[in-house]
Amino acid sequence: MKKINREHKVRNFQQAKWDEPIIFELHNAGERGVLLPHVESEIVDCVGDGLSALPASLIRKSAPKLPEISQNRVLRHYLRLSQEMLGGALNVEIGQGTCTIKYSPKINEEIASSPKMTELHPLQDESTVQGILEITHKLDLCLREISGMDYFSFQPGSGTQSLFTMASIVRAFHESNGEGEQRNEIITTIFSHPSQAATAAVKGYKIITLYPDKDGFPDLEKLKEVVSDRTAGFVVANPEDTGIYNTRIKEFTKVVHDAGGICYYDQANANGLLGITRAKEAGFDMCFFNLHKTFSTPHACGGPATGALGVAAKLKEFLPGPIVEKQGDQYTLKSDMKHSIGKVRSFQGVPQMVVRAYAWIRAIGAEGLKDVAEIAVLNNNYLYHHILKIRGASAPYIKGQRLEQVRYSWEQLTRETGVTTDDISRRMADFAHQYWTSHHPYVVPEPFTLEPTESTSKSDLDEYIASLTYIANEAYENPEKVKNAPYNSTIHRVDEQDFFENPEKWAITWRSYLKKSKEIEKIRS
Amino acid sequence: MKELKKVAHPYIPNTVPEIKEQMLKEIGVKTIEELFSGIPEELHYRETLHIPKALSEYELRRYMEGLLSKNTSTTEYLNFLGAGCWNHFIPAICDEINSRAEFVTGYAGDPYEDHGRFQALFEYQSLMAELVDMDVVNVPTFDWAQAASTSIRMATRITNRTDVLLPKTISPDRLKVIKNYCSPYINVSLIDYKEDTGQIDLEDLENKVSSNTAAVYFENPSYLGFLETQGQQISKLAKKHGAITIVGVDPSSLGIVEPPSHYGAEIVCGDLQPLGMHMNYGGGQSGFIATHDDIKFVQEYPSRLFGIAPTVVEGEYGFGDVYYDRTSFAQREKGKEFVGTQTALWGITAGVYLSLMGPEGMYELGKSIMQKSQYAMQQIGSIPNVVASRFESTSFKEFVVDFSYTGKSVKEINKYLLDNRIFGGKDLSEDFPELQQSALFCVTEIHTKEDIDQLVSVIKQCINSK
Numbered sequence: 004m005k006k007i008n009r010e011h012k013v014r015n016f017q018q019a020k021w022d023e024p025i026i027f028e029l030h031n032a033g034e035r036g037v038l039l040p041h042v043e044s045e046i047v048d049c050v051g052d053g054l055s056a057l058p059a060s061l062i063r064k065s066a067p068k069l070p071e072i073s074q075n076r077v078l079r080h081y082l083r084l085s086q087e088m089l090g091g092a093l094n095v096e097i098g099q100g101t102c103t104i105k106y107s108p109k110i111n112e113e114i115a116s117s118p119k120m121t122e123l124h125p126l127q128d129e130s131t132v133q134g135i136l137e138i139t140h141k142l143d144l145c146l147r148e149i150s151g152m153d154y155f156s157f158q159p160g161s162g163t164q165s166l167f168t169m170a171s172i173v174r175a176f177h178e179s180n181g182e183g184e185q186r187n188e189i190i191t192t193i194f195s196h197p198s199q200a201a202t203a204a205v206k207g208y209k210i211i212t213l214y215p216d217k218d219g220f221p222d223l224e225k226l227k228e229v230v231s232d233r234t235a236g237f238v239v240a241n242p243e244d245t246g247i248y249n250t251r252i253k254e255f256t257k258v259v260h261d262a263g264g265i266c267y268y269d270q271a272n273a274n275g276l277l278g279i280t281r282a283k284e285a286g287f288d289m290c291f292f293n294l295h296k297t298f299s300t301p302h303a304c305g306g307p308a309t310g311a312l313g314v315a316a317k318l319k320e321f322l323p324g325p326i327v328e329k330q331g332d333q334y335t336l337k338s339d340m341k342h343s344i345g346k347v348r349s350f351q352g353v354p355q356m357v358v359r360a361y362a363w364i365r366a367i368g369a370e371g372l373k374d375v376a377e378i379a380v381l382n383n384n385y386l387y388h389h390i391l392k393i394r395g396a397s398a399p400y401i402k403g404q405r406l407e408q409v410r411y412s413w414e415q416l417t418r419e420t421g422v423t424t425d426d427i428s429r430r431m432a433d434f435a436h437q438y439w440t441s442h443h444p445y446v447v448p449e450p451f452t453l454e455p456t457e458s459t460s461k462s463d464l465d466e467y468i469a470s471l472t473y474i475a476n477e478a479y480e481n482p483e484k485v486k487n488a489p490y491n492s493t494i495h496r497v498d499e500q501d502f503f504e505n506p507e508k509w510a511i512t513w514r515s516y517l518k519k520s521k522e523i524e525k526i527r528s
Numbered sequence: 529m530k531e532l533k534k535v536a537h538p539y540i541p542n543t544v545p546e547i548k549e550q551m552l553k554e555i556g557v558k559t560i561e562e563l564f565s566g567i568p569e570e571l572h573y574r575e576t577l578h579i580p581k582a583l584s585e586y587e588l589r590r591y592m593e594g595l596l597s598k599n600t601s602t603t604e605y606l607n608f609l610g611a612g613c614w615n616h617f618i619p620a621i622c623d624e625i626n627s628r629a630e631f632v633t634g635y636a637g638d639p640y641e642d643h644g645r646f647q648a649l650f651e652y653q654s655l656m657a658e659l660v661d662m663d664v665v666n667v668p669t670f671d672w673a674q675a676a677s678t679s680i681r682m683a684t685r686i687t688n689r690t691d692v693l694l695p696k697t698i699s700p701d702r703l704k705v706i707k708n709y710c711s712p713y714i715n716v717s718l719i720d721y722k723e724d725t726g727q728i729d730l731e732d733l734e735n736k737v738s739s740n741t742a743a744v745y746f747e748n749p750s751y752l753g754f755l756e757t758q759g760q761q762i763s764k765l766a767k768k769h770g771a772i773t774i775v776g777v778d779p780s781s782l783g784i785v786e787p788p789s790h791y792g793a794e795i796v797c798g799d800l801q802p803l804g805m806h807m808n809y810g811g812g813q814s815g816f817i818a819t820h821d822d823i824k825f826v827q828e829y830p831s832r833l834f835g836i837a838p839t840v841v842e843g844e845y846g847f848g849d850v851y852y853d854r855t856s857f858a859q860r861e862k863g864k865e866f867v868g869t870q871t872a873l874w875g876i877t878a879g880v881y882l883s884l885m886g887p888e889g890m891y892e893l894g895k896s897i898m899q900k901s902q903y904a905m906q907q908i909g910s911i912p913n914v915v916a917s918r919f920e921s922t923s924f925k926e927f928v929v930d931f932s933y934t935g936k937s938v939k940e941i942n943k944y945l946l947d948n949r950i951f952g953g954k955d956l957s958e959d960f961p962e963l964q965q966s967a968l969f970c971v972t973e974i975h976t977k978e979d980i981d982q983l984v985s986v987i988k989q990c991i992n993s994k
Binding site for chain 1 (some may be wrong): 537539540541542543547548550551552554555556557560563564565566567568569571572573574576577578579580581582583588589590591593595596597598599600602603605607609610611612613615621623624625628629630631632633634635636637638639640641642643644645647648649650651653654655657658659661663664667670671672673674681697701702704705707708709711712713725755757759760782783784785787790791806807808809810811812813814821823826833834835836837838839841842843844846847848849850851852856857858859860861862863865866867869870871872873874876878879880882883884885886887888889890891893894895896897898899900902903906909921922940942943946951954973974975977980
């Protein structure tokens with residue numbers, strides 16, 4: 004036998020490329036994907052075709068132009084599309100910093116797909132949903148332990164919706180004290196998620212954004228300057244998206260409390276903190292956890308999800324309803340909170356994620372939660388140590404002190420080679436890696452944000468480092484190669500400027516594409 | 529340093545003691561504790577969390593299944609509840625696709641890593657666009673309530689006005705979401721309905737609509753199940769005053785019922801849950817918004833909008849974000865509302881569903897719902913002293929049953945039904961006291977004649993019981 008050489012340092016990857024048509028192009032008149040349950044002849048005898056009951060003006064005149072496709076072909080189409088992407092289960096998931104994409108255990112998928120979960124109607128009598136209510140309550144108790152908060156609601160459908168809920172509670176709280184009009188400002192920081200500012204703005208708040216000092220910490224002196232009797236609230240992530248933990252957080256929350264504001268905590272970055280430090284002791288009145296980040300529920304291409312919202316006792320009466328309460332050995336839904344903001348999402352949110360998150364905590368246990376935090380931080384610091392050795396890479400602000408993630412910069416590499424972080428992003432696709440730059444504005448020049456979580460092994464980390472090192476070296480030796488990437492992905496470079504920014508040319512649906520491409524053809528000819 | 533544990537956790541590879549040590553050594557740190565030195569001692573939590581110790585996979589399954597067994601699902605009892613979440617047939621392929629690991633664990637990758645996600649969502653937008661007959665559909669938001677809320681805010685920005693009019697028959701929960709989303713600067717007022725038909729009271733609308741009205745929003749079918757037949761007049765009236773017409777719609781009706789864009793709606797929204805999502809105790813909800821391809825509208829979407837584009841290689845379909853600068857990702861508080869994780873997987877699933885159904889499937893779905901719900905109404909209405917439906921309008925899928933003349937409350941009837949393994953209709957007596965002892969029943973394509981006859985027979989027994 005010949006020894007097969009497997010010593011290449013980066014993955015010799017080729018993304019699936021099925022060259023799959025758009026679903027409409029699979030249309031064959033008369034084909035069917037699925038049949039419906041039949042209508043019994045006795046029913047037809049009683050009511051006829053059912054359609055003649057419709058007012059003439061409401062009868063659809065022309066059928067929707069959906070494609071007609073056989074079942075097998077539909078399945079094949081979507082299976083092929085699924086192969087043309089990198090889910091967290093497939094790739095070494097490090098590149099989507101701030102997203103905490105950890106392993107989503109398969110057993111939890113199985114548990115949550117029980118008909119005892121999937122086939123529950125949200126308005127069933129409480130006596131028939133004791134199981135899901137009990138699980139909700141039990142997860143509430145776990146999150147109380149982890150955060151020090153007094154009560155959790157699972158209604159918000161994401162971190163962003165949870166931030167919106169908190170901004171709504173801040174408003175309702177001040178209104179209940181007669182200060183709703185006066186307190187019209189919310190303070191946040193530039194390295195916190197854009198949703199913090201955006202959701203508060205929807206609630207009518209003026210946004211004040213704090214910038215970092217030279218070490219990357221939010222500026223406490225600046226906070227003292229801007230805080231006033233107009234301050235409604237302070238919202239922040241800690242660690243922020245830089246991965247730096249604000250050591251003086253307690254002073255921040257005190258300054259805001261002294262001015263009469265509410266402090267609420269975006270714990271999207273909590274993965275390095277489990278069992279290590281809590282929201283309560285840092286002085287927060289509210290916090291939220293993304294169950295799809297810290298607590299392993301899958302990201303599902305961007306939801307469904309849950310932003311579990313914890314509040315201190317004084318704010319419980321402001322929560323959206325219903326909330327789950329335990330009375331004796333029964334679980335019940337309560338909606339009559341005195342100052343409730345009403346609702347933010349239909350029914351009880353996304354309960355199948357509550358089931359998954361609770362299952363994950365039970366598979367991890369108290370000690371395991373601390374392991375999660377410690378290993379996530381160890382992995383990140385290992386990555387940090389090696390990335391700083393890559394030519395052209397840096398991590399602005401204080402040296403060290405990074406917890407679960409780091410925002411890095413290619414400033415030097417871009418200056419020296421002309422290769423940007425966006426170029427590197429596309430090139431990383433050639434090696435089967437996700438790679439995320441950062442939200443805008445790019446405060447850190449040519450940014451990239453990596454978060455390895457506890458799920459990556461040392462060899463996973465080494466692989467990611469090797470890929471980035473390879474690309475950085477390539478940028479110095481052959482910058483055009485990086486700039487024209489990708490080569491091994493499903494597709495090549497897209498013309499973004501022209502087709503996504505120009506209303507004459509953009510096509511958000513297939514029908515729009517057909518119209519506009521015809522027009523473009525006409526103009527050309 | 530605390531003693532190294534001997535067993536690595538299956539989810540945490542680097543709990544292997546030797547590897548941990550090797551990594552610490554490589555980065556020049558003695559203990560993991562050192563890495564947390566940025567956290568002040570007073571904030572260090574030194575107690576052990578009161579969380580039970582870890583279960584193995586088998587133990588976990590036993591334990592969780594034990595908890596879930598305390599639920600009684602709609603596969604065990606007959607279900608006639610709707611009211612915003614509906615029991616429909618779900619093709620197996622919907623589940624097959626939305627449980628694919630690639631889609632389940634995908635997130636926010638770029639088009640080069642996640643081509644499949646972009647194409648699947650672009651296709652969803654395109655399929656939905658055919659159903660509503662409009663050119664722009666968003667990557668889905670949380671649910672109908674959020675879709676309606678955002679549609680309303682879009683209208684206020686487009687018109688630069690702050691008043692909105694909603695029908696009094698709207699779902700009370702949806703109204704709560706909208707009110708909170710609109711406060712403090714958007715004024716929400718309700719339009720009366722005709723007592724006998726449930727239809728919007730045009731006179732009341734005419735009195736309330738003004739040059740301050742940003743939008744008139746109504747639903748078809750309404751929350752109470754009947755179809756609103758005055759769409760054309762309502763949208764004309766709105767237009768006359770410079771207001772935008774928004775219609776919330778149940779997409780399962782659109783194989784047979786005119787899409788709102790045909791009677792003047794400029795923004796259409798609703799819930800995707802009927803299109804392939806399990807009810808999941810309310811976790812299957814997913815909101816869509818659709819408009820015409822008019823920059824005035826497109827620029828007001830907060831959502832992601834995936835577009836198609838050529839790549840540098842002829843013959844390839846590429847995808848990406850259209851007009852990304854609208855979003856809060858790009859502009860923070862200056863973006864349109866906010867965007868983030870919502871319900872993308874349900875968008876993909878709805879796309880799969882519509883591809884399987886095709887125009888014929890959607891037609892048969894609508895027709896079958898009409899037939900079965902009319903049969904149910906007819907049978908329930910034949911019970912002495914029971915009125916079905918309460919409104920003299922055509923209903924789709926849901927209808928109001930008035931028990932006020934039976935001497936029994938909805939609560940009592942539902943208790944009786946429950947004891948007989950039936951989830952009865954949603955009790956409306958608190959939310960709509962004017963309807964007295966009424967309940968909202970839901971009948972879809974999944975109900976058989978036998979199911980409906982069983983319901984009717986148990987209602988009869990209940991009414992005749994002492």
